Amino acid sequence: MKYSIHSFIILTLILSLLANCGKKLPPTSPDRWPPKLLNVNPVDAHHLQCYFSERLDTISPKKLENFKILNTENGETTSIIYSQREKKGDEILLTIPKLTKEKYSLIIFNIRDAAGNLMKKAEKSFIPSLKKDTIPPLLVSTKPMRFHTSAPQDSIIILRFSEPIDSTHISSNDFIATNMTIDPNFIWDRTLTKLTIGYKLSKEKLCKFFILPFVKDLSGNPLNNMKILTLTTADILPKTKLNITVTNFKKSLIKPYAFLFYSKDTLLADIVTIDTTAHFSFYFLPIDSFIVYTLAEDSVDTTGIMFGNKRIAFYPDTSGIMNASVNLYFTKKKNLLSQLFNIYNTITENIKGE
Known part of the structure; x- marks a missing residue:
């Protein structure tokens, strides 16, 4: 009788399990708990790293009014300069003014x-770090935005940065303007994070404004990459296209750029980044002749200079597309910035030498 009862219980359990096979489990309860601020870490004199218990949305971490720094000794408050959610989603990096050791x-x-x-609210105490800032600044936004756009012929460009920029060491040499002129009298706001630059576009041409990676913050850290604004007074973008193919291209190359000049006066008309396939294109409006000059930097610290047989001139037609091939030669890199701004002299010398 004892074994019969045990057998009956086991059989009942088996039948119960079999009956529940294939049934969906009840849904997990939705997330109803707010995130928690776990810690605040002073990274250096100008940055705070905030750690949270879970991934955050993409909107609220960007709002500067959501953050305030309180001096617990005198009650004074300080606003932050910039806020960005890190890629993991559960961290926020704050850019702050330099604080006293309190x-x-x-x-x-x-x-x-x-x-x-x-x-709704969280608070963590911290003591500011005295370490030197080594984090590169970010170009947060531009006005006009960074894509092909129709723009007034005479107007302004506004650049916003993630932290104060060293305005005493920034000039028109930190930018390249093609088919446009810029006012060298830059206007900064009091936080040194907003720069206003006046410009005048050449009419009916494709104009580009290159923000070179030499703009530095107050700690001497430069921007980590180049940004490009493309503007035109035309209602539509130019259709004429010049396709370039680079031969003898080395796979180890990084950050190669090609420069397009007017052959008649060696004025810079355009600049593009060469992609990994070694093919790139220029777009233009006027019917004119051009010279192509290529500057490339590779992993062994050399700079490649292409000038073909001293000069390559292209005479575009109105049909739309032209094709050409160029060679890429190398010379030891000394200074990328000086190479960039010595292009005019190099082209002029080669033209005169023929």
């Missing part, structure tokens, strides 16, 4: 997680 609290308001749950 105790502070970081107060954070209205931060949401990826599910939309709101953390």
Whole structure:
């Protein structure tokens, strides 16, 4: 009788398990809990790293009014300069002014997680770091935005950076302007994070404004890459296209650029980045002759200079597309910046030498 009861219980359990096979499990409960601020780490004199318990949304971490720094000794508050959510999603990097060596609290308001749950307020104390800032500044935004756009012939460009820029060492040499002129009298706001530059475009031409990676913050850190603004007074973009193929191209090359000049006066008309296939294109409006000059930097610290047989001139027609091949030669790199701005002299010398 004892074994019969045990057998009956086991059989009942087996039948119960079999009956539940194939049934869906109940759904997991939705995330209803707000994120938590776990820690605040002073990275250097100008940056704070904030760690959260979960991934955050992409909107609330960008709002500067959601962050405030409080001096706990005198009650003074300080605003942050810039905020960005890191790629993992659960960290925020804050750019801050340089603080004195006192105790502070970081107060954070209205931060949401990826599910939309709101953390109304959180606070963590910290002591500022005295380490030198080694993080490159970011070009946060541009006006006009960075894509082909129709623009007024005479107007302004506004650049916003993630931290204060060393305005005493920035000039028109930190930018390249093609088919346009820029006003050398730059206008900075009081935080040194907003730069206003006046410009005048050449009418009915494709104009480009290159922000070179030599703009530095107050700690001497340069921008980590080049940015390009493309502007035109025309309602539509130019259709004429010049296709270039680079021969003897080395796979180890990084950051190669090609420069397009007017052959009649060696004025810079355009600049493009060469892609990994060694093919690139120039677009232009006027019917004119051009010279192509290529500057390339590779991993063994050499600079490649292409000038063909001293000069390559292209005479575009109105049909739309031209094709050409060029060779890429190398010379020891000394200074990328000086190479960039010595292009005019190099081209002029080669033209005169023929």
